[in-house]
Amino acid sequence: xxxxxxxxxxxxxxxxxxxxxxxxxxxxxxxxxxxxxxxxxxxxxxxxxxxxxxxxxxxxxxxxxxxxxxxxxxxxxxxxxxxxxxxxxxxxxxxxxxxxxxxxxxxxxxxxxxxxxxxxxxxxxxxxxxxxxxxxxxxxxxxxxxxxxxxxxxxxxxxxxxxxxxxxxxxxxxxxxxxxxxxxxxxxxxxxxxxxxxxxxxxxxxxxxxxxxxxxxxxxxxxxxxxxxxxxxxxxxxxxxxxxxxxxxxxxxxxxxxxxxxxxxxxxxxxxxxxxxxxxxxxxxxxxxxxxxxxxxxxxxxxxxxxxxxxxxxxxxxxxxxxxxxxxxxxxxxxxxxxxxxxxxxxxxxxxxxxxxxxxxxxxxxxxxxxxxxxxxxxxxxxxxxxxxxxxxxxxxxxxxxxxxxxxxxxxxxxxxxxxxxxxxxxxxxxxxxxxxxxxxxxxxxxxxxxxxxxxxxxxxxxxxxxxxxxxxxxxxxxxxxxxxxxxxxxxxxxxxxxxxxxxxxxxxxxxxxxxxxxxxxxxxxxxxxxxxxxxxxxxxxxxxxxxxxxxxxxxxxxxx
Numbered sequence: 001x002x003x004x005x006x007x008x009x010x011x012x013x014x015x016x017x018x019x020x021x022x023x024x025x026x027x028x029x030x031x032x033x034x035x036x037x038x039x040x041x042x043x044x045x046x047x048x049x050x051x052x053x054x055x056x057x058x059x060x061x062x063x064x065x066x067x068x069x070x071x072x073x074x075x076x077x078x079x080x081x082x083x084x085x086x087x088x089x090x091x092x093x094x095x096x097x098x099x100x101x102x103x104x105x106x107x108x109x110x111x112x113x114x115x116x117x118x119x120x121x122x123x124x125x126x127x128x129x130x131x132x133x134x135x136x137x138x139x140x141x142x143x144x145x146x147x148x149x150x151x152x153x154x155x156x157x158x159x160x161x162x163x164x165x166x167x168x169x170x171x172x173x174x175x176x177x178x179x180x181x182x183x184x185x186x187x188x189x190x191x192x193x194x195x196x197x198x199x200x201x202x203x204x205x206x207x208x209x210x211x212x213x214x215x216x217x218x219x220x221x222x223x224x225x226x227x228x229x230x231x232x233x234x235x236x237x238x239x240x241x242x243x244x245x246x247x248x249x250x251x252x253x254x255x256x257x258x259x260x261x262x263x264x265x266x267x268x269x270x271x272x273x274x275x276x277x278x279x280x281x282x283x284x285x286x287x288x289x290x291x292x293x294x295x296x297x298x299x300x301x302x303x304x305x306x307x308x309x310x311x312x313x314x315x316x317x318x319x320x321x322x323x324x325x326x327x328x329x330x331x332x333x334x335x336x337x338x339x340x341x342x343x344x345x346x347x348x349x350x351x352x353x354x355x356x357x358x359x360x361x362x363x364x365x366x367x368x369x370x371x372x373x374x375x376x377x378x379x380x381x382x383x384x385x386x387x388x389x390x391x392x393x394x395x396x397x398x399x400x401x402x403x404x405x406x407x408x409x410x411x412x413x414x415x416x417x418x419x420x421x422x423x424x425x426x427x428x429x430x431x432x433x434x435x436x437x438x439x440x441x442x443x444x445x446x447x448x449x450x451x452x453x454x455x456x457x458x459x460x461x462x463x464x465x466x467x468x469x470x471x472x473x474x475x476x477x478x479x480x481x482x483x484x485x486x487x488x489x490x491x492x493x494x495x496x497x498x499x500x501x502x503x504x505x506x507x508x509x510x511x512x513x514x515x516x517x518x519x520x521x522x523x524x525x526x527x528x529x530x531x532x533x534x535x536x537x538x539x540x541x542x543x544x545x546x547x548x549x550x551x552x553x554x555x556x557x558x559x560x561x
Contacts, residue, residue: 038132039100042093049086049141052148056082059333066337068388068548073338078144078161085141092135099128147198147210150292151336155201155208158336165207166194167272167279195272203338204282207289209273211266214295218266218304225262227303266291270311283343284529284540289316297321340398343543347403349507350467351516352410352499353550354395356417359429361554363391364455368554378552390551392457398515398545401462405512407472409502421555425454435466472506479509486539488532492525508542517550 056079063070151158166189199208270291277286291311298308298320308318362368366389368382388394406414411434418430432439432451439447447466452459479485485508493501500521507514516522522544529541 038096038129038136041133041136042089042096045136045139045141046086046089046093048145049082049089052141052145053079053082053086055148055152055333059336062333062337066334068393073158073336074160074163075158078147081140082144085139085144089136089139089141092132096132099132143210143212146212146292146294150208150210150294151199151201152333154292155199155206156335157201157203157205157339157342159200159204159338162196162198163200164191164194164196165276165280166190167275168193193275195269195276197273197276200287202288203340203342205285205287207273207277207287209269209289209291211269211291211293212295213266213293215297215301215304218296218307219301221264222303222307225264227264264307266293266307267310270314270316273316274314281530284526286537289314290319291316292319294321340545341400343513344398344400344402344545345511345513345543347405347512348399349503349510349512349514350404350406350410351503351514351518352406352414353517354515354547355406355410355414355433355467356553357390357517357547357551358395359418359422359426359433359553360551361423361426362551363389364425364429364457365554366456374554375552378554381549381551384549385551389457390547390549391455394547394549396460396463398547399463401464404464404467405470406467407499407502407506408469409472409499411467411469413499418553422553423555426553426555429454433465433467434469439466470506472502476502476505476509484509486536488529488539491532492528492541495524495528496521504542504544507544511543513543513545515545515547517547519546522546 056075060070060075060079063073063075067073147161151161168190195209197207198210200206201208273289273291277289280287293308296304296308298305308320311318357363362378362381362385366386368385370379370382374382384390415430415434418427422430429451431437432442432447432454435442435447439450442450444465445461448459448461448463451465480489489505489508493505496504500518503516504514504521504525506512525541525544529539533539
């Protein structure tokens, strides 16, 4: 596990500690009165923890069932923390039983709190009961429940339940690397210049931070750190002139070297989230920020409302108790699955790399024999294909019923490769997919039928073939002449081969989503844009969707490169 994937206990993450929100231990899912004795609380928390663990396990099972790579959604560390909390609660429950003199066997399901609570408590000293109550009420479970409830009830496209992001300019990395699971914490990263985000959702485009701080705890912190609420009508000072009110802060300046000991944790959190988000781009955009504070009700305490107003000044969406509604347990877990196709345009621009993958024998033969002349890369692809067929699990779902086009350069290059090293079946699939002779007069249904005859996987009837070939260069030249592309486009074009220029630049000028497995070019374009952004936060590159893997032609022999 990468250190950047750590999920700290709430005590490590500052304001989100469960111990700061011990106003009753009723589950966030329940409106019933909280239990009172240590035996009751132990049994209640144990059941709630088991329920939470079961729901997280259900999500992991769904990820394994629906995703080619379930590890792209990081929930393992969150589950590990909940499991550790369960073990701690089981130990506390046993201590409750021991203190009450009840050493009888547990129920077969491991449930806690058995026996007559009143008789058990009668045998405990007040000191022991208070110690056990304090330990149980300091459980981190309410925090984990809050994170899960908010994720399940208000998020889609889950990427992670917990990840750290940095704003150190020299060591920051893109969200793309974090999402793909390749980002590793480097030794020179300063954890003080980072923020831990509880939920990364909307396929990386939304960060959600959860705070289970209560009103009483927040007011206590404000009093302890000298925060006051005063009118600026007489003195003529104040922040933002907000109705003659101001928030006085006990620290000087906004620099990173400022003394922040007397700064409110919620304000520090808002600023740190903004810093990290400003240092991160997801598909050319900064992530949206949301802070959820389920134990605060806005409009009750003017001093707290001022704090919330200050947090919103950082461009953060703040949600309090009154904005949370509904029962998250009724929400379909499938809404948490990543949604990689949400930006797809009605027509997709298909790169040469995926055209080859679609016609390759490796994509259509379920039990491809590993022949001696196969390159080791092909042997690896055969093993991957056995586990997760590329077409049925990724490419055909991605293409759906979208119209499909490719540039003349991509089609020519693909056909040249197939003609040179392709097998007979790979050549026939190419002719069918592109609508070339002898299939140029076939209707759509006939093409699907002919393609199905050459595949051991069911070919979707809605797959839009033949793929239409378009003239790219004239369209690109016209867009440049009309200044439809930003100036950085010339710099990007310098680093592209003729075929990549036609594919990616055509997708850019037409606004079409380009589907490809050429991750190197995609990153090269992103890096060039970031290097030449020159303060233009709205600058975006072409729409690109990268397939995690590709397929070579089976005709490729061992000595070819």
